[in-house]
Amino acid sequence: MEICIYFQVHQPMRLAPYSIFGESARGGDGYFDDELNSQIMRKVASKCYIPANSLMLSLLEKHPEFRVSYSLTGVFLEQCRQFAPEVLESFAALARTGRAEFLSETYYHSLAYLFADKDEFIAQVELHQKAIAEFAQTSPVFRNTEAMFSNDIAYLVERLGYSGILAEGLEHILGWRSPNYLYGVRGCERIKALLRHYKLSDDIGYRFSAKWWSEYPLTADKYARWLSQLQGDCVNIFMDYETFGEHHWEDTGIFKFLEALPAEVEKYPHLRFSTPSELVLKFPARDEIDVPQVISWADMERDTSAWLGNDMQKDAFSLLESLGPAVKETKDAQLIRTWRMLGNSDHFYYMCTKSLSDQDVHNYFSPYDSPFDAYINYMNILRDFQEKLADAKRR
Amino acid sequence: MRVAMLGWEFPPFVSGGLGVHCFELTRALCARGVEIDFFMPVSGKEISSPIPNLRIIEVAKTQLRPYLFFSKSGQRATYGQNLINAVNEYSAKCAETVAEYARQRRYDLIHAHDWMTARAASALKKSLLLPLVQTFHSTEFDRTSWPWDYILDIERAAAANADLIIAVSRRTKAQVMRLGADERKIRVVYNGVDMRRFASAQIDGQAADDFKRNRRVVLFLGRLTEQKGPVQFLHAAAKVLSKDKNVLFLVAGKGELLPLLINMSLQLGISENVRFLGYLSEEDQRRIYKLADVYVMPSTSEPFGITALEAMSCGVPVIISKTSGVAEIAKSAIKVDFWDINAMAAKILAVLYLKPLAKTMGKMASGEAAGLSWEKTAEETLKVYNEALAARG
Secondary structure (H helix, E strand, O other), X not given: OEEEEEEEEOOOOOEOOOOOOOOOXXXXXXXXXXXXXXXXXXXXXXXXXXXXXXXHHHHHHHOOOOOEEEEEOHHHHHHHHHHOHHHHHHHHHHXXXXXXXXXXXXXXXXXXXHOOOOHHHHHHHHHHHHHHHOOOOEXXXXXXXXXXXXXXXXXXHHHOOOOEEEEEOOHHHHOOOOOOOEEEEOOOOOOEEEEEOHHHHHHHHOOOOOOOOOOOOOOHHHHHHHHHOOOXXXXXXXXXXXXXXXXXXXXXXXXXXXXXXXXXXXXXOOOEEEOHHHHHHHOOXXXXXXXXXXXXXXXXXXXXXXXHOOHHHHHHHHHHHHHHHHHHHHOOHHHHHHHHHOOEHHHHHOOOOOOHHHHHHHHHHOOOOOHHHHHHHHHHHHHHHHHHHHHHHHO | OEEEEEOOOEOOEOOOHHHHHHHHHHXXXXXXXXXXXXXXXXXXOOOOOOOOOEEEEEOOOOOOXXXXXXXXXXXXXXXXXXXXXXXXXXXXXXXXXXHHHHHHOOOOEEEEEOHHHHHHHHHHHHHHOOOEEEEEOOOHHHHOOOOOHHHHHHHHHHHHHOXXXXXXXXXXXXXXXXXXXXXXXXXXXXXXXXXXXXXXXXXXXXXXXXXXXXXXXXXXXXXXXXXXXXXXXHHHHHHHHHHOOOEEEEEEOOOOOHHHHHHHHHHOOOHHHEEEEEOOOHHHHHHHHHHOOEEEEOOOOEOOOHHHHHHHHOOOOEEEEOOEHHHHOOOOOEEEOOOOHHHHHHHHHHHXXXXXXXXXXXHHHHHHHHOOXXXXXXXXXXXXXXXXXXXXX
């Protein structure tokens, strides 16, 4: 039984409050809140990235069998360079061990796949590959933004040369089957899907510090015991990297848990750590999944409704998409970059109006007072961008 | 359970949220089998009980008013010795009348609303040996920037004497604590809204179109006093109009700031786009929301803000100040700082021109309002009654 641990690493490029009365005092193209972004980046770096990476490095040094994998968005890498270069260096140090894998994704953590024209998606995947190649080996395994996945996505990703893709291990696509195997995808030739074991992943990602949870407190030996009892080829534990020190603060014992885990796992001879590409090489697809509609790992619905569920989100997204061809025609690198930054899925996530428990999760991440404020600010900025674009075309 | 409730207004005699609250609360409580004798000043209007289990008893005439302390010339007309006399006089008569009624039928509990009834309630608590629940719909801190010691003293005593205190929001709870009340005896019970009341309001579509003439309508509805923020409203209006002339600003309500506001609209050069509607009849209040494209409640200090819920129940998008009680519960509202005129104007423009925004907000607003019923308010008030009774054994 192989244990595959993967962390998503991302920080959104939050927008500055835009004043329609012309009182914004921001530099550059003025759309992004450098102050807030740098403040958050530095805070999360000191609470999570730096201590987690240094722990990970020592675990890799101490346990030759230990493996870990990540995907870092381009938006994250840029903010590292700008606000916390030491974080980037610590990821490079992990890469040099040869036992930390860095997966592919869209550079801009975008919803680009959902555009009618797939060229932008492909362009962002290539941009990301280049960015990763600067400090690590690129991976043959892909992970789309927020684990968005479907037959068509897998097909396109396979055409781009990938042999593996991450997805959410949902019951409705698995039926009676277990997430603990690799699966082929309907309509694809050879790409293998790695399905997230969401229960065991969320036991750490969400429930680790939940006092209401019957298994609280979660210890490494207990968790290793659960892993040892699983059947199948592999178990995929995927979560946000910010789980360490940010979603669960240090005083919850989350780092101690991580520190103890490899040794606890090693107590079971049949358990081993693997990276996604090692799994793809080692195991055949045991069956095929069929996912005609896009699924993701977000919210209760596990679909695209976290970003495109209401009228505001659809409106903002369709305006963004409609500007694409004109933006590219300008061949203006700055304009293209800005347009792509405005395509961060996070901007749409903040506009979500779902009720119940998910709203609290959206609020937790949002820099805005409400989804309405998120939409208003985004649209003011996108309209402003649209005018800049028109100016550029006239020139 | 039989309750002697000491109130101030009751429809059709209403000048603010207090009257609406008393009417809706008594109705919902009586539907739950509570018997209520509602004691209030002689109103001069025809007030009859609309419901079984509820008796309306008009105690005596008084010059006291819960809100309108200002004469036309802007003086605090009833302040000073007149007011003190009036309070003493009314309190004595009220206590006397309730005691008289109590001889015929035994009450289980006294429930007093706001400061004007507090003295009578305290006296009755002692003489009848009954538990006392005191609701604060507002405090002197909310009603004026120049709180008057005399009223603060009455409110402090009310807070100290009550067995349990109901505050209409967490914000009001904090104000009541400023009066020295023990946090442990304060319960927050939010106001509600009656969807049916607004669903039945009709407006002639043609007349509405003729009035609007393709202009977007922004509504203010409230007493024209400082803490309701009409000044901020007009300044935001000027900002909006600097971007777009095709917007009409309605100011509904009366109050001591009216002359100042009229002058201000002239000075700002926006009088053409501002309509002062005066005090609206109950029916017109229900209809005016249907004319509005957005409702703005810019209160500088608002203990609750029932009008925001009323607008929401009509599916109107609302923009409210963060310094309001209703902001604690209204998820479908945009919340602004009352002093941030640019933000207020920008949000007004956004609601007027981003259709998906207005649509999403409106839909959420009516859904949310449906969940904020007076039945719920009554249920929680009843819990407070039972708690007060249980504590007495």
